Amino acid sequence: MGKLDQGVAASRGRYHVVPRTLCFISHGTHGDTYGGDVLLLRGAPDKRIWPNQYNGVGGHVERDEDVLTAAVREMQEETALDVRNVRLRGVINVDASDPLAGILLFVFTAEATDRQFSPSPEGTLEWVSREQALTLDLAEDLPLILPRVLSMAADEPPFFAQYAYDEDDELTVTFASDHILD
Numbered sequence: 001m002g003k004l005d006q007g008v009a010a011s012r013g014r015y016h017v018v019p020r021t022l023c024f025i026s027h028g029t030h031g032d033t034y035g036g037d038v039l040l041l042r043g044a045p046d047k048r049i050w051p052n053q054y055n056g057v058g059g060h061v062e063r064d065e066d067v068l069t070a071a072v073r074e075m076q077e078e079t080a081l082d083v084r085n086v087r088l089r090g091v092i093n094v095d096a097s098d099p100l101a102g103i104l105l106f107v108f109t110a111e112a113t114d115r116q117f118s119p120s121p122e123g124t125l126e127w128v129s130r131e132q133a134l135t136l137d138l139a140e141d142l143p144l145i146l147p148r149v150l151s152m153a154a155d156e157p158p159f160f161a162q163y164a165y166d167e168d169d170e171l172t173v174t175f176a177s178d179h180i181l182d
Helices: 067-079 142-150
Strands: 016-027 037-043 057-060 083-098 101-112 123-129 159-165 171-175
Touching: 016 067, 016 083, 016 142, 057 067, 067 083, 067 101, 083 142, 101 142
Parallel strands: 016 101, 083 159
Antiparallel strands: 016 037, 016 057, 037 123, 083 101, 159 171
């Protein structure tokens, strides 16, 4: 099957997604789970989305890359850290109320080999303890997913979720039931 047989032209007018990555880099140990401190990015005040709020690092998946390559590239571009043990932790379909397009968010964790990052043009990077992270002004979904992601065992399968916005424009999060994967 060639590239023209992939069905893209036939799917015009159907729902499409923009692939993005969201990455949480840890350093140190925390028992059997992923790490002690986590690197968060406080968005620059002039950022279009999440200004002055804390989030992981990440961004768009480019046309010529897979999602793992995109995640590693984004971590390198935004932090200059060397990372290892990069793992897919979740896949989230984000319904942004556009009938033709949404976001497919791939959530990753990684371990930093050291703590020396480079400044990011996206905002201010900060190492914070897992406990401190939940007291910060986080992007709206992080209070739900960050504890889940940081407590996942190394061999735990990824979670699947769907984000939508209700009639009051409030985020609603639905996690796929674990029994679906059995």
